Amino acid sequence: MGRSISLLFAKEGAGVAVLDLNEAAAKMVAKESGKDTSHVTAVRVDVSSSKEVNAAVQAILARWGRIDILVNCAAIHRDERFVDGDEEMWDLLMAVNLKGTFLPTKAVLPAMIEQRYGRIINFASASGKVGSAREVVYSATKGGVIAFTKALAREVARYGININVICPGPIETPMLLE
Amino acid sequence: MVNDIDEAPAMEAVKEIRNSGGEAVACVADISKSEEARKIIDTAVEKFGRLDILVNNAGITRSAPVDTMTDEQWDTCVDVNLKGTFNCIRAASRFMMKPEHGGRIINISSVDALIGPAGQLNYNAAKAGIIALTKTMAREWAKYDVACNAVALGWVHTRMSGEMESGEAVFGQTMGIPKKLRDKLLERGGFKIMTPEDAAKPILFLASADAAFITGILLNVSGGMHI
Numbered sequence: 001m002g003r004s005i006s007l008l009f010a011k012e013g014a015g016v017a018v019l020d021l022n023e024a025a026a027k028m029v030a031k032e033s034g035k036d037t038s039h040v041t042a043v044r045v046d047v048s049s050s051k052e053v054n055a056a057v058q059a060i061l062a063r064w065g066r067i068d069i070l071v072n073c074a075a076i077h078r079d080e081r082f083v084d085g086d087e088e089m090w091d092l093l094m095a096v097n098l099k100g101t102f103l104p105t106k107a108v109l110p111a112m113i114e115q116r117y118g119r120i121i122n123f124a125s126a127s128g129k130v131g132s133a134r135e136v137v138y139s140a141t142k143g144g145v146i147a148f149t150k151a152l153a154r155e156v157a158r159y160g161i162n163i164n165v166i167c168p169g170p171i172e173t174p175m176l177l178e
Numbered sequence: 179m180v181n182d183i184d185e186a187p188a189m190e191a192v193k194e195i196r197n198s199g200g201e202a203v204a205c206v207a208d209i210s211k212s213e214e215a216r217k218i219i220d221t222a223v224e225k226f227g228r229l230d231i232l233v234n235n236a237g238i239t240r241s242a243p244v245d246t247m248t249d250e251q252w253d254t255c256v257d258v259n260l261k262g263t264f265n266c267i268r269a270a271s272r273f274m275m276k277p278e279h280g281g282r283i284i285n286i287s288s289v290d291a292l293i294g295p296a297g298q299l300n301y302n303a304a305k306a307g308i309i310a311l312t313k314t315m316a317r318e319w320a321k322y323d324v325a326c327n328a329v330a331l332g333w334v335h336t337r338m339s340g341e342m343e344s345g346e347a348v349f350g351q352t353m354g355i356p357k358k359l360r361d362k363l364l365e366r367g368g369f370k371i372m373t374p375e376d377a378a379k380p381i382l383f384l385a386s387a388d389a390a391f392i393t394g395i396l397l398n399v400s401g402g403m404h405i
Contacts, residue, residue, distance in 0.1 A: 150405050157368075157402045 001123070001173050002073050003029045010040050014069065017060045019045040019104075021074070047074045047100030050107075057107040066115055067108045072101040072145075073123045077175050082136040090137050097141035101148065105163075109156065118161035122149050126169050142167075179222035181205050181236070183349055201226075209236050209262030210254075212269070219269040229273045231385045234263040234285045234308075238349060239338060241298040252300045254349070259304035263311060280323035282385045285312050287328045287396060289404035305330075309396055316394030325393035327384050332400025333363075333371045370401030 003025075006018045010033040020026035023044035030042040041063070045056045060067060076096045078089055101122055112118030127135050128142025149165040156163065170176055180195075180202055182188035188204040195202035205221040207214035223229050238258040240251035263285050274281045290298065291305035308328055315326035333339055337346050337353045345354030355363075380399045383389055398404065 153402065153405050 001168075001171060002071075003032075005071055005073060006030075006040070007033055009069070009071075010035050015064055016040045017056070018042045019047070019056055019074075021046050047072075047104060048095035050103050053103040053107050057104070057111075061111055067111050068115070068117060069119045069121070070104055070108045071121045071123075072104055074100050075123065075141075075175065077135070077138050079134050081134060085137060093137045093141050094144075097138070098144045098148070101145050105152070109161075112161050113156070113159045116160045118156070118159070118163075120149075120152075120161065120163040122163070122165040124149075124165045124167045126167050129167055179203055179205060179218065179225065181207055181209065181218045183208055183236070209234075209265055210257035212265045215262065215265035216269040218266065219273070223273055228279065229270055229281065231282045231284070232266060232270050232274075233381060233385070234266055234283070236262055237286060237288075237305075237338065239298060239301050239353075240351065241301065243297055244299050247299060255300035256304045256307075258349070259301065260307045260311070263308055267311075267315060274319065274324050275322050277322075281325075282389075283312075283315060283319075283324060283326040284381050284384050285326070285328040286381075287312070287330045289330045289332050289398065289400045292330065292404050312396070313394045320393065325384075325389065327389075327392060327394065328396045329377075329381055329384070330396050330398045330400060330404070331372070331377055332369055332403035334377045335371060335373050369403035372399070372401060 002018065002020060006016050006029050010016045016030075016033070016035075016039070018026040018029050018040065020029075020042070021044070023042065026042035026044065030037070030040045033040045041060075043056045043059070045052045047053060057067070074096060076093060078085065078093060080089075105120060105122075108118070108120075112120075122145050124142040124145040125138070126132075127139040128144075128146050131139045131143075146165055146167070149163055153163045180188045180191045181204075182191075183206070185204070185206045188206055192202040192204045203221060203225045205218045207218050209215045209218065219229060219232075236258060238255060240247075240255040242248070242251055267283060270281075270283070273279060274283075285308045287308040288301070288305040290302045291309055294302050309330075312326050312328040315324075319326060337348060339360075340354045341357045341360060342352055342354030343357050345352040347353070354360075377399060380397055384392065384397065
């Protein structure tokens with residue numbers, strides 16, 4: 001999904017920074033966009049690391065002077081019964097799906113507040129609304145993204161920042177195919 | 179195809195569309211009457227040969243606290259908002275259910291259906307009914323490639339949201355919000371007031387090819403009036 005979104009935004013003329021844990025994949029997307037590095041750049045980032053996220057955002061601001069749009073679409077998924085899962089799995093899902101939405105948002109907000117403009121689009125899931133069996137922890141992380149989005153919308157609307165969340169159904173991506 | 183209960187606004191919209199190079203035709207009709215809803219759909223198909231998009235936008239208020247609300251106030255409000263939507267969709271089924279036809283239906287609901295502000299039981303109930311109607315339509319007509327979605331609008335600058343004291347009489351009653359209540363709402367703030375054009379853009383998106391995989395949803399377009 002990050003690939004499709006990045007390519008579409010690049011096609012529409014946006015300056016795009018593709019952030020991915022998989023640096024090679026991010027670079028491939030940047031190349032696929034057909035745009036030069038002044039328009040599309042690839043950065044290796046673990047969204048669950050505040051150090052990496054903050055460094056990436058600072059680098060983007062140094063390069064372009066502003067950040068108008070943030071799309072938080074990095075996520076991981078586990079298909080298993082809740083009773084078979086463990087604390088390590090819970091922590092990992094929370095770190096990537098929920099904290100990995102929280103950290104980039106926190107990092108870009110000061111710039112957006114100063115700009116008095118911003119658009120943040122988060123990705124949750126239909127599971128976050130209805131709660132899917134075998135995706136209990138995943139559902140919890142995505143439910144968290146929904147509540148986070150609503151609460152933050154109330155806080156930052158006054159700065160001209162809109163924040164919304166999209167809840168997709170099944171999308172054909174590497175996450176689904178695994 | 180532009181429908182209104184009054185001729186003047188319908189003709190004005192048609193004129194504006196034609197002036198900007200588009201094609202349009204007007205049909206003055208009362209959607210709360212099933213035979214008039216049929217006439218609207220038939221006029222569109224007669225003129226354009228098909229019916230791709232239906233936007234059920236006509237709405238009306240008849241506000242009163244529940245203890246004094248009359249049968250007429252309940253019936254008129256529910257008939258225009260909810261039955262009118264049903265009437266137009268049923269009339270459209272003769273065309274939209276044809277094989278290889280497809281289409282889009284966008285119904286106009288309101289954040290009032292979610293908030294439930296006092297003093298307009300009939301309007302809130304009708305607009306909430308539209309939400310369930312929309313989901314049902316999405317399921318019933320998915321097989322005909324017809325996507326059906328609803329938009330929950332907030333405050334839009336129209337005849338319905340102006341000051342009642344200087345309002346227009348439409349459908350037998352002056353439209354608008356009493357000044358005292360209106361001023362109170364504006365003072366409380368916390369949301370953006372939209373122009374009809376602001377409201378139209380997300381509706382246009384839902385009618386577009388870009389929204390091909392969106393059906394059965396309620397899109398909140400209220401500038402933060404309800405989150």
